[in-house]
Amino acid sequence: MSDPVSSRVFAPGLVVQHFEPPLALASFKAIAFDMDSTLINIECIDEIADAVGKKAEVAAITEAAMRGEITDFKDSLRRRVALLKGVPAEALHGVYEQRLRLNPGALELVEAAKAAGLQTLLVSGGFTFFADRVRERLGMHEAHSNTLDIQGGLLTGHVLGDIVDGEAKKRHLLALCARLGCDPRHSIAVGDGANDLPMMGAAGLSVAFHAKPKVREQAMVAINEGGLDRLLEVLA
Secondary structure: OOOOOOOEEEEOOEEEOOOOOOEOHHHOOEEEEOOEOOOEOOOHHHHHHHOOOOHHHHHHHHHHHHHOOOOOHHHHHHHHHHOOOOOEOHHHHHHHHHOOOEOOOHHHHHHHHHHOOOEEEEEEEEEHHHHHHHHHHHOOOEEEEEEEEEEOOEEEEEEEOOOOOHHHHHHHHHHHHHHHOOOHHHEEEEEOOHHHHHHHHHOOEEEEEOOOHHHHHHOOEEEOOOOHHHHHHHEO
């Protein structure tokens, strides 16, 4: 869907490369979003860790994983979740109600995508407790994320089932495209961290939102200032 052109500043805080705007939003069939630090303002796991005084320790692993310095996302998630053992499940409610906010432009972009006929997908290496609520809040079509094991009202330090990592995000996007009967080139992927790169690479339009350097370098659109709805500046 694109012709190679050099990277350029399309507007203040908005960089495009490898295509010439505008593209037609309605020519796409699906849009996939990361959640933590993309659709929402926080890394949920870091804020849960704050409940037991381990935010700095967990956040350091999160940051390294998002920069791509830790290449095994599943291992990094298991290490972080292990540090949450014993956290009361009610702490999740506190994080959602007191700390989690939608990022600017999230609702506007999702609503524009739905109005143009796109299927909306949330794929997160975070947790179902938050992802399901964010999906419902934004009126998105589907969400896939990880499930924390909770027993006796406490986190056990384990994740249930297969972990949603970068490759799983890509698989969910490709599966959605297959169900829609569309080529993955007619999909958009939006993220901020290294584990978003596989799905961004599979999509026809990749979007980095206030992202890590490695992600900004590879994305076709880099939103470095402003909200998610700035994507609409390059989509007619």
